[in-house]
């Protein structure tokens with residue numbers, strides 16, 4: 472392969488994966504302030520973070536003493552360039568271990584602390600990175616979106632505490648939802664729109680893309696959230712319910728015995744049975760108030776067993792509502808919950 476062709480295909484692969492999204496310091500601060508009590512005497516590991524450019528390194532090194540950290544470890548992936556966007560073109564990577572030893576008044580500068588070289592490429596699944604993971608108490612980062620399933624599974628298998636950025640759609644993945652249902656992970660404090668710096672080679676896509684006055688490319692995503700297994704106050708806030716149940720207002724699905732609620736603010740306060748709510752409910756989920764029964768992906772019965780072909784639109788498993796004229800409307804993914812206090 473010629474060098475030009477190789478570079479083109481590398482560029483295409485990078486574009487297809489689109490894993491270079493850089494988290495802003497303000498987003499990290501706004502989330503981390505809700506977890507202060509978890510970090511005392513802990514080893515924090517940021518395993519998708521070049522210490523020379525990552526705002527996760529920046530946050531934890533500058534707040535090392537305030538949080539009472541024991542150690543901070545960060546590893547980069549396939550890059551030794553001091554470049555905001557991992558070039559992914561070096562088979563080598565760097566890491567840094569910081570024990571809060573900066574002198575009075577000094578800022579924690581990665582070069583002074585000591586950048587070390589990993590033997591491998593810094594892949595979070597590599598032997599070296601897994602060895603560092605095992606030394607850590609809490610993993611905090613924004614991992615590659617394209618490897619989210621595998622990334623999360625590794626944290627759970629290794630029984631680590633974590634706080635990671637993800638996309639709320641991941642909740643519906645077959646590999647992720649069981650962890651949510653079993654209370655092994657939950658959503659963090661903030662969710663919604665988050666803007667990330669992206670590399671110059673990322674192509675313009677839609678309205679959620681812009682270039683700032685300094686020529687920096689940005690991308691925002693409306694359904695970004697944090698996934699964690701660290702307890703936070705928000706998880707214990709009770710959702711105030713105002714509505715009364717009535718069969719007219721809350722129809723039962725055609726292919727599962729639960730009522731359609733949709734928006735969490737419409738959950739009736741006096742209904743004991745199963746209710747389907749949209750995935751965004753999870754940002755309000757309090758396990759003392761509600762139980763998660765499952766999701767429409769696994770609970771929905773096939774419409775082919777219940778209705779004539781042509782009366783409903785096909786697709787993956789979802790709940791359907793009768794239109795009352797022999798046809799059915801297909802709904803978005805739903806999470807099925809029960810109110811423990813009704």
Ligand SMILES: C[S@@+](CC[C@H](N)C(=O)[O-])C[C@H]1O[C@@H](n2cnc3c(N)ncnc32)[C@H](O)[C@@H]1O
Pocket residue numbers: 490491492493494518519520525526527547548557559593594595596612613614615616618
């Ligand atoms: C969404 S970006 C976030 C970067 C940084 N954590 C931040 O929040 O600013 C994900 C990062 O993971 C890196 N990455 C991609 N594949 C990886 C892998 N297999 N192991 C470790 N890091 C990886 C990418 O190069 C990218 O820098």
